[in-house]
Amino acid sequence: QVQLHESGGGLVQAGGSLRLSCAVSGSSISTYVMGWFRQAPGKERDFVAVISWDGDNTVYADSVKGRFTFSKHNANNTVTLQMTSLKPEDTAIYYCARGPRWTSAAMTQRLFDYWGQGIQVTVSS
Secondary structure, eight states, X not given: OOEXXXXXXXXXXXXXXXXXXXXEESSOXXXXXXXXXXXXXXXXXXXXXXXOTTSSOEEEOTTTTTTEEEEEEGGGTEEEEEEOSOOGGGOEEEEEEEEEESOSOOOOGGGOOEEOOOEEEXXXX
């Protein structure tokens, strides 16, 4: 059974930083695309970032480009999202998800088959 578990969320002031982690069990992430998505209050869940199966390529939403860094750690089967220069509009529930195998990137949510339960990130102004 594949499970994803996010950690590292919380409350931070605007301009601050947070590091989200996602631990995966039941499946090796080494051959899979991994992604981060978020859902703000009253809005649909949106794409944040994706990393290729080999960790060599990352794609970011324009709204987070230059502020967020997505990393893949095959040795301990985790992915991390380093978030800096946080803004109030980054407030959302953040989800990690497992995407397709052996591809460079995927941003369509229906391509991701396993999801974490989500973790709250709140940025105060």
